[in-house]
Amino acid sequence: MNTIPFGPRDPPEDPLLVKAAELPKDVEPPRDLWPGIAARLGEAPREASDRGFRWPMALAAGFLVASVSALLTWSLMRAPDPAVVARTPDVLAPATDIVPVSYGPNSGLTAHELLARDELVVRFREKFTTLRPETRDAIVKNLAIMQTAADEIDAALAKDPASGMLKGMLVGTYKQELQLYSTVVTSSGGHTRRT
Amino acid sequence: MITRNTWLAAAVLAAAVPPAMAQQQVTKRANVAPDATVEVSNVQGRVTITTWDKNEVELVAELESDRDELEFEATQRNVRIEVDRENGKYGRGDEEDANLTLRVPARARLIVDTVSADIGVTGARGEQSLESVSGEVRTQAFDAAVKAASVSGEVTVTGNGGKAAVTTENVSGSAVVTGVRGSYRGEVVSGEIKASVAAAEVLEVNSVSGEIDVHAELTPTARVEMGTVSGTVTLRIKPPVNADFDIESFSGDIDNCFGPEPRGTSKYTPGSELNFTQGKGGARVEIETLSGEISVCDR
Amino acid sequence: MPQVTNLASAVESGAELVTRACRGDQGAFEALYREHVGRVYGLCLRMTRQAELAEDLTQDTFVNAWRSLPGYEGRSSFSTWLHRIAVNAVLAKRRSPQGRNEVSMTDEAGEQMEFEAHATLDDATPLDVERAIAALPPGARDIVVLHGIYGYSHEEAAGMLGVAVGTCKAQLHRARHLMRARMGTENAT
Numbered sequence: 190m191n192t193i194p195f196g197p198r199d200p201p202e203d204p205l206l207v208k209a210a211e212l213p214k215d216v217e218p219p220r221d222l223w224p225g226i227a228a229r230l231g232e233a234p235r236e237a238s239d240r241g242f243r244w245p246m247a248l249a250a251g252f253l254v255a256s257v258s259a260l261l262t263w264s265l266m267r268a269p270d271p272a273v274v275a276r277t278p279d280v281l282a283p284a285t286d287i288v289p290v291s292y293g294p295n296s297g298l299t300a301h302e303l304l305a306r307d308e309l310v311v312r313f314r315e316k317f318t319t320l321r322p323e324t325r326d327a328i329v330k331n332l333a334i335m336q337t338a339a340d341e342i343d344a345a346l347a348k349d350p351a352s353g354m355l356k357g358m359l360v361g362t363y364k365q366e367l368q369l370y371s372t373v374v375t376s377s378g379g380h381t382r383r384t
Numbered sequence: 385m386i387t388r389n390t391w392l393a394a395a396v397l398a399a400a401v402p403p404a405m406a407q408q409q410v411t412k413r414a415n416v417a418p419d420a421t422v423e424v425s426n427v428q429g430r431v432t433i434t435t436w437d438k439n440e441v442e443l444v445a446e447l448e449s450d451r452d453e454l455e456f457e458a459t460q461r462n463v464r465i466e467v468d469r470e471n472g473k474y475g476r477g478d479e480e481d482a483n484l485t486l487r488v489p490a491r492a493r494l495i496v497d498t499v500s501a502d503i504g505v506t507g508a509r510g511e512q513s514l515e516s517v518s519g520e521v522r523t524q525a526f527d528a529a530v531k532a533a534s535v536s537g538e539v540t541v542t543g544n545g546g547k548a549a550v551t552t553e554n555v556s557g558s559a560v561v562t563g564v565r566g567s568y569r570g571e572v573v574s575g576e577i578k579a580s581v582a583a584a585e586v587l588e589v590n591s592v593s594g595e596i597d598v599h600a601e602l603t604p605t606a607r608v609e610m611g612t613v614s615g616t617v618t619l620r621i622k623p624p625v626n627a628d629f630d631i632e633s634f635s636g637d638i639d640n641c642f643g644p645e646p647r648g649t650s651k652y653t654p655g656s657e658l659n660f661t662q663g664k665g666g667a668r669v670e671i672e673t674l675s676g677e678i679s680v681c682d683r
Numbered sequence: 684m685p686q687v688t689n690l691a692s693a694v695e696s697g698a699e700l701v702t703r704a705c706r707g708d709q710g711a712f713e714a715l716y717r718e719h720v721g722r723v724y725g726l727c728l729r730m731t732r733q734a735e736l737a738e739d740l741t742q743d744t745f746v747n748a749w750r751s752l753p754g755y756e757g758r759s760s761f762s763t764w765l766h767r768i769a770v771n772a773v774l775a776k777r778r779s780p781q782g783r784n785e786v787s788m789t790d791e792a793g794e795q796m797e798f799e800a801h802a803t804l805d806d807a808t809p810l811d812v813e814r815a816i817a818a819l820p821p822g823a824r825d826i827v828v829l830h831g832i833y834g835y836s837h838e839e840a841a842g843m844l845g846v847a848v849g850t851c852k853a854q855l856h857r858a859r860h861l862m863r864a865r866m867g868t869e870n871a872t
Contacts, residue, residue: 205862208812209831215721216728218738223716226745230709291845293775294768295751300842307847314847321500324518327536327556331573338592338613340775341674345634349655350751354632354672358613361590365573369555372535376499376517 287317287328290335290366293343295350296359306367313370320373328369338362410445412465414458419510421493422486425466426501429481435490435507442487449480502537525550525564532559543582552577558594572596584608591615593676602627606667612676619671623682626663629671631680633657636673641681701761705752712752716745719762722833723769729828730773732817740776744769766833770825770843777821815862823858826851831858 289310292298317325342359349355416422418439424431429448441463445454455466467482482501488494493510496503503514505523514521515533520540523532527546532539533553541550543563552559554572561568561579567586570577572594580599581587587608589596594615601622602608608627610617614636621627631638631646634655638646646656671678697718703711723744727737747768755764816827829840830851837855841848 203859205812205815205859205866206827206831209816209827210834212813212832214725214833216725217721218724218741219734220738222720222724222738222742222745223713226716226742226749227709227713229742229746230712230749289845289847291771291774293771294747294764297754300838303842303845304838304848307841307849310847311849319499321518324500324536327518331555334574334593336778338674340778341613343771343775345674347747347750349634350754352634355634355674358611358672358674361611362592362613365555365571365590365592368553368571369535369573372515372533372553372555373517376497376515 287314287332288336290332290339290362292339292359292363293346295343295346296339296363297356298359298363302363306363306370309367309370309374312374316373316376328373331369332366335362335366408447408450410443410447410454412443412445412456412458414441414456414463415439415460416441416458416463416489416492417460418489419491419493420461420463420489421495422463422488423465423495424484424486425497426482426484427467427469427499429467429483429501431484431486431496431498431501431503433486433488433494433496433503433505433508435492435509436487437490438487439489440487441489441492444485446481446483446485448482452480452482454482547583554594568598570596589617591617602667602669604666606669608667608669608671610670611672613674614676615673616677616679617671617673618679618681619669620681620683621669624663625682626665627667627669628661628665629658629669629680631658631669631671631678633672633676633678634674636676636678639677639679641683643680697761701752701755704749705755712745712749715761719765720745722762723765726766726769726828726833727773729816729832730770730821730825731776736776740769740772743772747772763835763839766829766835767843770829774844811866812862815865816858818865819858819861822846822850823854823861826854827858827862830855 287310289306292303317328320328339359339362342355342362346352346355346359416439420441422433422441424433441458443456443465445467447454447467449469451469453468455464455468457464465484465486467484469482488508490507491510492508494505494508494512494514496505496512496514498516498519500518501516502519503516503521503523505512505514507524509526509528511528512523512530512532514523514531516537517534518536519534520537521532521534522540523530523542525541525543525546525548527548529549529551530541531551531553532541533551534557535555537557539552539554539557539559541552541559541561541564543550543561543565545563545565547566548564549567550561550564551569552561552571554575554577556574557572558576559570559572559579561570561577561581563580563582565582565584567584568579568581569586569588570579571590573592574594575591576595576597577589577591578597579589582601583603584600584606585603587598587600587606587610589598589610591612592615593613595618596610596612596615597618597620598610599620599622600606600608602625604626606627608619610619625642629640629643631640632655633646638656638658640646640658642662643658643660646658669680671680697715700711700715700718704715720741724737724741727740727744728734731737731740744765748765751768755761816824816831819827825844826840829835829843830837835843837848837851841851844851
């Protein structure tokens with residue numbers, strides 16, 4: 190078995206997390222799974238080296254991340270009193286919450302790109318709770334549609350990993366998700382007046 | 385580009401209206417440059433903008449809620465109008481609107497954002513950026529850039545013959561773009577895009593699951609990029625068609641009125657692709673789908 | 684420094700196996716499978732709580748990894764990369780119509796689940812903690828498995844699960860509360 194350390198980066202302080210960290214990382218499956226895997230390895234094409242494509246995609250996604258960073262800075266500058274923002278969720282508990290789109294392992298999106306998205310989601314959630322219920326419903330439904338699309342693209346990428354078209358579509362879906370958040374975050378910037 | 389001097393002017397002109405009484409009507413005016421930037425923020429109700437031949441911005445605000453505050457700041461270069469509603473007390477069953485009616489110079493640059501308020505603009509020839517979360521957005525395109533976006537509301541852009549650059553963004557709402565010349569970029573998640581573009585130089589239209597229907601006349605060097613994950617793309621090109629086509633589908637259908645039959649891309653997937661030159665070529669048309677339908681026709 | 688030497692040689696041999704597997708060497712890929720299957724199966728089992736399902740997902744993970752290996756750029760360690768694929772396989776299963784109907788995928792009802800499915804775990808396992816984790820609702824369980832057991836940071840776990848970092852932290856807080864309640868160790872903190 191692997192001898193490479195796999196422990197937590199930050200030592201957990203909670204005794205329960207300490208115990209969890211002490212649990213065995215490896216659990217042997219009850220049977221040898223390799224024959225089943227080996228039989229399937231020849232069934233599907235392997236991803237061709239797609240570095241030629243990754244560059245433009247990475248650049249496009251990088252541009253989006255830069256845009257998100259600028260947007261976050263903008264929204265923070267325009268944000269009302271932080272105390273007001275912090276209080277909002279207590280005053281208006283959301284009837285529904287959103288689930289950001291989950292992109293599969295074939296997406297090529299980096300942790301940095303997803304982190305930028307998640308930071309935008311935090312700002313989005315502050316606004317989301319104040320929207321009309323029907324608008325919130327529409328947003329939740331459309332995020333589900335984007336999730337379905339991301340799943341379909343990821344499944345297709347598993348079959349055709351080198352497809353520039355599919356990777357472009359996945360980045361396009363990511364971009365649509367960011368646009369949705371940004372439209373809401375930037376809407377009527379001054380509407381939350383201190384009380 | 386607000387200078388120190390204009391900020392001084394702003395300080396003189398600034399007028400923060402105290403909390404309005406219910407049903408109160410407020411009128412404000414300011415002299416501005418012909419191409420001044422007018423920024424408007426509203427939450428609920430309506431923003432209506434028309435143009436006139438004066439270098440002046442006039443605002444008539446009807447505030448139905450006494451919890452609304454109106455801010456009006458103006459310099460020669462910049463006018464900022466904002467309705468602040470008491471934090472968190474909007475969009476949750478109270479239907480008290482703030483209706484803002486503006487008259488602005490025809491070349492003014494407009495930046496409008498709302499939450500649920502509708503936006504209607506007529507006759508504006510300067511750049512426009514109009515965004516709403518759930519409100520409807522209606523405007524006209526002349527010869528300047530227009531961006532119109534609504535998450536769940538409808539967007540309508542009507543061209544007026546000038547060479548424009550129109551962008552629409554929707555999520556569940558739909559976009560109707562008619563009579564535009566030049567370039568059009570549209571994005572939608574589940575809503576619908578219907579567009580007619582004359583002398584198209586750039587067309588970039590994409591959806592996730594929504595339906596796209598574009599009727600276009602292509603210039604000799606036009607660049608068309610359209611795509612949908614699972615929706616439908618219909619491109620009708622006004623003849624004569626002189627373009628290079630590159631159409632690809634992972635598992636959906638491709639239907640074309642001209643050119644060869646689509647061919648399979650891989651023995652592993654049900655995908656198909658279609659590459660051909662129609663007429664003299666020149667314009668470039670790329671359309672892609674994952675599982676949706678693509679239809680290209682010249683009628 | 685024998686441990687350092689062992690670690691360095693393990694990293695080197697692991698990297699070599701990955702390189703060879705990238706080129707299509709199934710023998711090298713089998714060696715990678717033997718090296719990593721325990722962690723992948725452990726992760727799938729803990730996230731799904733169903734041994735058979737975990738076996739299927741483990742196989743899917745390695746098949747998907749084989750397909751995608753030529754695109755592996757080494758930006759993360761091979762084991763982290765493999766775990767991302769495994770987590771995605773589990774999440775995709777949950778979103779499938781079949782996955783949605785499985786009782787283990789329900790939220791609060793999951794708290795009532797017992798631990799029989801984990802019969803394959805070593806007898807020496809501190810079952811009280813393992814049981815408490817298994818009894819958590821999926822969202823809370825996922826973050827305890829990734830962060831608590833497998834040591835991923837909140838940022839890494841959030842990236843794998845496709846949720847906000849804040850959501851991860853909130854789920855971990857919830858998980859700790861539920862686990863303490865289940866184990867009766869309120870005084871443990």
